[in-house]
Amino acid sequence: MQTEAELREIVREPSQGIWDKDIARIDEHARTIIAHSPFVLLATANPDGTCDVSPRGDPAGSVLVLDDHRLAIADRPGNHRLDSLRNVLHHPGVGLLFLVPGMNETLRVNGRGTLVSEAPFFDDLTVQGKRPRLALLVEVEELYMHCSKAFLRSSLWSPETWPDRGALPTLGRIAKDHLGLKDVSAEVIDEGLALDAETNRY
Template structure:
């Protein structure tokens, strides 16, 4: 189940793509790599994750991002188009869950310390407090069930190696030419990459 590029990008994104010469590249990525469900590999990643970054918006459209953590396995994936995030005891503000109740669109970012990967999931959230939902998540006060709309990986080149204490070699800095990421050298991107600011092969 793939998504249509014109529904994935709004006019603000398209305007910048045209200005910076990436419209064809962005269309290719959306049509080939953005899906409406989690792939089997992604399901394994999410089920083994110990954290997720969760973005919501309030009724006025103001964004907020929160960190949700737990032991590996705390996130449930009932099926490839649904995932569940437990909400544990906290400070009682319920800004994230309150936002999801008022404006259900949510965005998730997964980082995996053992994997050079970033996974983004967009969907619509539903806040659950019934006994059956809570029983599936020990210690939860509420559960955010996300109906998935879009799933895609991001280029991991700017991820730092926290274990080694080193920063990504791809980060720009004075008097330094970062290496070109391997994905840009694949034949499928020939003719799609912008030439402005791109390093020669």
């Protein structure tokens, strides 16, 4: 398949209301959802089109709505790869997907990202006494709700559908195998990762 016309032979055009749901601004409903969301997915791409999606988590209400067209997300300590932030430097287009636990609908935001190392709102991004060194400022160009079908199909919020955690490998086991580490056990890696997650999250 090479063209949109070929695609539309399989999937019909949506109703006009589906196109019109994009309000391109942060209204009162979007503000409420953002205020209750502790988890947002950040999508970016570098100039050659390579894409990246990064999870961002903070206490609900930590993403700041600055006005009807701008929001700010703190950058917290991570693995120092800076995949998302490096992408924004070269290609400012970003996509955000806000999740609220137990809510099957999601809020989608697309816009232009800018990195800032200081601004008056940085004090408001402080969590557990830790002020971020960087923040992502997003100028909203598209904003709309996404329906519940994906969450209903996946039963994501239904604990009875969740796999037994013991059936899945730990991150230490995965890291040991992926990196070919022979002189350290998965258990020791897991202990180090758990300590870092507990002491270096902000």
